[in-house]
Amino acid sequence: MDLHYEITGNGHPVVLIHSGGTDLRLWTCLVPLLSKNYKVIAFDGRGAGKSPSPLKHVNYVEDVRALMDYLELNQATIIGHSMGGQIATDFALTYPERVSKLVLIAPSLTGFPYSKEFEQYHSKVSEVVPDIDKMVEVALHSPTYQVVIDSPHKDLIVQMLTHHFGRMLNWPADFCMTWPQPKAYEKLGELNPETLFMIGKKDLADNLRVADCFRKISTVHFVEIQDADHLLPLTHSKDLYQEINAFMED
Structure with missing residues (x-):
């Protein structure tokens, strides 16, 4: 296993x-x-943190499967945030038997038609490449x-974004992400695991629209958190823990 991971605690496995x-x-x-209360497995995705950089094609869903296979986890609760929630959703659709429960925190969604404003935001970050400081400044706006x-978590966000952009600039020019087909947006109704969906009320409009897609699924339990933006795992960790713990014990 070439991905960097850390394991903390004992009990039912939870993959972050x-x-x-x-x-x-x-x-x-x-x-x-x-x-x-749980055996928590946190890992750096390919190209992030201490994990190796991608070569060309990256399949993040298969990376999760490979990590669980390596750790001999037949089943686990999967928790994903933002793009991590996108990966978690695709994983649950592809390998439902490996997911005991699913927790999505403000997830993105494969195949979702994002707005022009969302695309323009990412274009503005690209326009200041390769100045990493400016990339971080634009991203935070x-x-x-x-x-x-x-x-108090601003410095950590700046550190992670700086590290991410620094690594991203060295990725192969033909880097691309491979996702299961058909796309999750097209088959979301097939999502089987019992799911907890949490989102901040101050999140991006596009992420709130993604939430509306999940609202159509009867097995999804929704929690909206006041005064929260997209970075819930840092700013509202206690709220998340209380909701996750109750969901897991149910």
Whole structure:
């Protein structure tokens, strides 16, 4: 196994999948809480943190499967944030027998038609490449970070974004992500595992629209958190823990 991972605690296994632009440090506040009752596996996705850089094609769903196989986990609760939630959703659709329960924190969604504003935001970051400091500055100028930048966790977000952009600039020019087909957006109704969906009320409009897609599924339990933006794992870890713990014990 070439992916960097850390295991904390004992009990039912819980696999944490971090968001794009971050690494396993995203779970700094949540792991100590979850590890009181569960065996928590946090890992750096390919190209993030201490894991190796991608070569060309990257299949993040298969990376999760490979990690679980390596750790001999037949089944686990899967928790994903943002792009990590996108990976978790695709994993649950592809390998439902490997997922005991699914927790999605403000996830993105494969195949979802994102808005022009969302695309323009990412284009603005690309326009200042390769100046990493400016890339971070532009990235932080988004509703995604409106709460966290005024919290004690701002420095950690800056550190993770700086690290991410630095590594990303050295990825192969033909780098691409491979996702299961058909896309999750087209077959979301097939999602079987019992699912907890959490999102901040101050999140991006596109992420709130993604939430509306999941609202059509009867097995999904929704929690909206006041005064929270996209970075819930850092700013509202105690709220997340209480909801996750209750969901797991149910």
